[in-house]
Amino acid sequence: MRTQKLNNGLEMPVLGLGVWQSDNGQETVNAIHWAFDAGYRHIDTARIYKNEEAVGKALATATVPRDQVWLTTKIWNDDIRQARTTAALEESLERLQTDYVDLLLLHWPVDGSTRAWQELEQAVAAGKVCSIGLSNFMDDQLQDILNAGNIVPAVNQIEYHPYLVQAEAISACDAHDIAITAWSPLMQGTFLEEPLFAEIAEDYGKTAAQVVLRWCLQNDIIVIPKSVHQKRIIENGDLFDFELTEKDMQRIDQLERGKRLGPDPHDFDF
Ligand code: NAD
Numbered sequence: 001m002r003t004q005k006l007n008n009g010l011e012m013p014v015l016g017l018g019v020w021q022s023d024n025g026q027e028t029v030n031a032i033h034w035a036f037d038a039g040y041r042h043i044d045t046a047r048i049y050k051n052e053e054a055v056g057k058a059l060a061t062a063t064v065p066r067d068q069v070w071l072t073t074k075i076w077n078d079d080i081r082q083a084r085t086t087a088a089l090e091e092s093l094e095r096l097q098t099d100y101v102d103l104l105l106l107h108w109p110v111d112g113s114t115r116a117w118q119e120l121e122q123a124v125a126a127g128k129v130c131s132i133g134l135s136n137f138m139d140d141q142l143q144d145i146l147n148a149g150n151i152v153p154a155v156n157q158i159e160y161h162p163y164l165v166q167a168e169a170i171s172a173c174d175a176h177d178i179a180i181t182a183w184s185p186l187m188q189g190t191f192l193e194e195p196l197f198a199e200i201a202e203d204y205g206k207t208a209a210q211v212v213l214r215w216c217l218q219n220d221i222i223v224i225p226k227s228v229h230q231k232r233i234i235e236n237g238d239l240f241d242f243e244l245t246e247k248d249m250q251r252i253d254q255l256e257r258g259k260r261l262g263p264d265p266h267d268f269d270f
Contacts (some may be wrong), residue, residue, distance in 0.1 A: 001013045001014075001015065001039055001040065001041045001042070002014050002015070002240060004179055004220070004222060006131060006154040006155065006179055007152055007154055007176070007177040007178065007179075008131055008151075008154050010102075010130060010131055010154070012042070012070055012102075012103070012131075012154075012155070012179065012222060013040070013041045013042035013070050013222075014217055014222045014223065015040060015042060015213075015217075015222075015223055015224075015236075015237060015239065016040065016042030016043060016044045016070065016072070016181075016222070016223070016224040017031065017032060017035040017040050017042070017043050017044065017224065017225070017226070017227075017233065018044045018183070018224040018225060018226035019031065019032075019043065019044065019045050019049060019051055019054075019055065019226065020046070020049050020226055021049070021226065022049070022051055022054070022226070022228050023051060023054065024050055024051040024053055024054045025054055026054075027054075027228050028051050028054035028055060028058060028228070029054055029057050029058040029061070030228070030230075031058075031227070031228045031233060032055065032058035032059070032062070033058060033061075033062060034230040034233045034234070035233050035237065036062055036063070036064045036069075038233055038234045038237040038238075039237055040233075040237055041064070041068055041069055041070060042069070042070040042071075042072070042224070043055060043058075043059075043069065043070070043071055043072070044072045044157075044181075044224040045071075045072065045073050045074075045096075046073055046074035046076065046105075046107060047073065047074065047075065047076045047079070047088060047091075047092055048074070048076045048107065052073065052092055052095035052096050053095045055071075055095075055096055056095055056096040056097035056098065057097070059071070059096070059097065059098065060097050066098060069102075070102045070103065071096065071098065071101050071102050071103070072101065072102060072103040072104075072105065072157075073092050073096065073101050073103075073104060073105075074104070074105040074106070074107040074135060075088050075089065075104065075105070075106050075107060075116060075120075076088065076107055077107060077108050077110045077270060079116075080106060080107075080108075080110050080111075080112045080113055080116045081110055081111055081112045082112075083112060083115060083116070085115075085116040085119035085120065085123075086119045086122065086123065089101075089104060089119075089123055089128060089129070093128065099128070100127065100128050100129060100130065101128070101129055101130070102129075102130045102131060103129070103130065103131045103132070103133060103154070103155060104120055104123065104129045104131075104132050104133075105132075105133045105134055105135040105155065105157055106120070106133075106134050106135065106137075107135050107136070108135065108136045108265065108268065108270075109134070109136060109137050109138070109141040109144075109265055113137075113141075113144070113145065114144055114145060114147075114148035114149070115148075117132075117145050117148055117149045118148070118149065120132040120151075121149060121150060121151050124151065131154040131155065132151060132153060132154065133153040133154045133155035133156060133157070133178070134153045134155070134156045134157070135156065135157040135158070135183075136157070136158060136159075136265040137153075137156055137158075137169075137265065138166075138168070138169050138172075138265050138266060139168050139169055139171075139172035141265065142156065142169075142172050142173065142176075142178075143172075146176065152176050152177075152178065153176075153178050154178065154179060155178065155179045155180070155181055155222075156169070156173050156178050156179075156180055156181070157180075157181040157182075157183055157224075158170075158180065158181075158182070158183065158265075159182075159183050159184055159260060159261065159262050160180065160182035160183070160184075160185065160216065160221055161182065161184060161185055161186070161187045161191070161212065161216075161261075162187070162191075162194070162212065162215065162252050162253075162255040162256065163187060163255060163256065163257050163258075163259040164256070164257075164258060164259055164260055164261075165219075165253075165256050179222060180220070180221050180222065181221070181222040181223070181224060182216050182221045182222065182223050182224070183224065183262075184261050184262065185212065185213055185216050185221075185223045185224070185225055186209055186212055186213070186225050186226075186236075187212070187261060188261050190261070191208060191209065191212050192208065194208075194255065196251060196252065196255065197209075197211045197212055197252075200244070200248050200251065200252070203248075204242050204244075205242075206242055207235055209225070209232070209235060209236055210235060210236070210238065210239055210242075211244070211248075211252075212252075213225060213236060213239050214239050214242065214243075214244055215244060215249060215252045217239060218243070218244055218249060219249075
């Protein structure tokens with residue numbers, strides 16, 4: 001699996017399986033095992049997805065050893081607000097049946113994030129987390145973390161797809177060599193409504209989903225598409241045998257319209 005070198009020297013697989021809205025049982029276990037069979041080595045979960053137990057079960061019963069898998073989870077907003085990041089991490093580790101995660105993110109920029117960041121730094125020192133990062137932090141919110149912390153975030157996971165490229169947030173991250181992971185890279189399935197992807201896909205003998213994910217990868221964005229169907233999991237992982245031309249990259253770039261599918265990180269309430 002292709003990797004991207006993070007600003008702490010660790011290599012993160014550029015493709016992962018997202019498990020938001022996957023269940024806390026066999027559906028998720030199967031999806032993860034199919035993903036491993038298809039070559040994925042990266043799983044993206046979170047406490048709030050309420051499926052860390054299933055992720056843990058999938059890891060414990062997989063043929064791929066734990067140390068060959070990149071596991072990301074996230075600290076939920078209530079835990080950040082209540083200054084219980086360290087306790088929340090312990091609870092996640094127990095549910096995930098592991099003694100470390102590869103990447104731990106603050107899920108949203110809520111009150112208490114700078115203090116939570118210091119707890120993340122302590123978790124690195126304690127060997128419970130290899131890399132720490134953010135999710136949904138815009139340029140000004142990132143600056144607060146940089147001012148408060150000693151460790152520069154390794155990753156910022158943000159909504160990113162052809163309709164929303166968040167250029168300002170990305171350029172702030174680039175300035176500190178912070179890698180970007182795209183959430184909802186497949187536009188939560190709505191990519192199927194955009195005819196350009198199918199049109200381009202036909203020229204390469206690939207699918208519309210593969211074109212969208214490949215466009216992300218060629219922009220140096222890590223992708224974590226979600227599916228619980230084996231055929232789609234295989235399809236979404238089969239991205240490394242073709243390359244979009246500069247012209248096709250630009251045709252997709254032109255679709256940008258600042259359209260969010262999720263909340264605005266400057267204006268949300270949960
Ligand atoms: P996504 O953009 O990955 O879209 C997933 C949906 O697209 C599927 O449910 C299915 O309907 C469709 N789909 C998937 N593969 C397909 C294929 N090959 N052909 C046709 N349709 C296909 O959506 P997502 O789940 O929102 O985002 C991916 C992951 O990002 C999540 O699972 C989660 O891990 C992460 N995420 C993080 C945040 C955050 O705040 N950090 C927010 C949302 C999602």
